[in-house]
Amino acid sequence: MARSGTRSVVGQTSVAGSAETRARLVNGAIEALREEGFAGASAREIARRSGCNQGLVFYHFGSVANLLLAALDEVSAMRLAHYQAAVDKSGGLSDLVEVAEMIFEEDLDAGHIAVLAEMISGAKSTPGLGPEVVARIAPWREFTSSALRSALMNTPLSALLPPEEIAHGVVALYLGLEMLAHLDGDRSKVLALFDKVRQMTALLGAFGGAPAQKDRR
Amino acid sequence: MARSGTRSVVGQTSVAGSAETRARLVNGAIEALREEGFAGASAREIARRSGCNQGLVFYHFGSVANLLLAALDEVSAMRLAHYQAAVDKSGGLSDLVEVAEMIFEEDLDAGHIAVLAEMISGAKSTPGLGPEVVARIAPWREFTSSALRSALMNTPLSALLPPEEIAHGVVALYLGLEMLAHLDGDRSKVLALFDKVRQMTALLGAFGGAPAQKDRR
């Protein structure tokens, strides 16, 4: 971690330029991870996409791996904020499933999850990267867990489906579905699956007698 | 695909040496993918693990990518045969879940699925690799689908759970769970999840009235 950034308290010096370059590099890194994968996300490739010089990767982030982690942080923060906003507007389990599908499609189109997937598999080849990636996945699981918890609240299902444990499966499923859909460019299989989940959810809601859909008008 | 192997009808010439070297390289490639990931599975790394020369990768397989595909073929064939044998001995849905857990743990220990995961994410950086990997995943989905079909046979669940669609989710889940478990080296989360699935299955079986466990003695 040679340099973690211009953290100075600066008056109003040209930090603007620096911050913008850092942002461009982070975006370039996201793009490279998404389109070329971990193995293809080299300093040169990222710099090319960022429209700036290769040496800046090392000046600002110290190493390619650090830049890639910053990219993962960026995607993670962006998406979690978005998820949270979407979930806040939803109520029961049925709502949650609908929100999940909408979010899944957005992520698929934009390749957000590909960034995570590439970092997970790339972690094997770069010493020390694993723990860093692990730490960045925890918030996803926590978010999912708490979304499930509030959706199942006051429902007979909550005894049967402990949020923490299901959340892990949901994150894994999300990751796997995204990798497969990106690989073959076919989203029909995952859409069909979401349909089934929706059906099951409706059935569970009816059976449990709990309000499966929030009453909103 | 410069050279796809000594396919000659050979009398009894020294094909033995060749075949053994090919096998060693394939095993080395599996090991490298598992432990170093796609980005770390170079010709040199594989040759080192195989105890033979780097040039042989190109002599026998034409390129590193081709060797990696051969490695995926090998793992795929090996595991599918094993899965099939295990599933053949099982009956209803409960049996299937138990078999799935056993198999999952084996795969986790041996890192078999890591090979698949690395190839999926590595496919992004190597032109032409994507479709080849896609073709090698299809059998996994087909296997899962037919295992589900026979487990759900004569069960009220079969109307609710079309095997083809669920299979895709199962494969994705399997993949995602394995990646996460390998990343953080913690299998407790996935084991807890399997416990829940087992419970749910038992409940479904009791509710549907179908034999959830095969009668075997």
Place this chain on the structure above:
DNA sequence: GTCTATACTTGGATAGAC
């Protein structure tokens, strides 16, 4: 078929000019 040697390319990382 296997090994050594080597040509060529790409990538990580740093030095120094501006």
Place this chain on the structure above:
DNA sequence: GTCTATCCAAGTATAGAC
């Protein structure tokens, strides 16, 4: 803070000896 130039390590791939 950014760019050019450069060093060095590692990788793919091939040629040629054995």
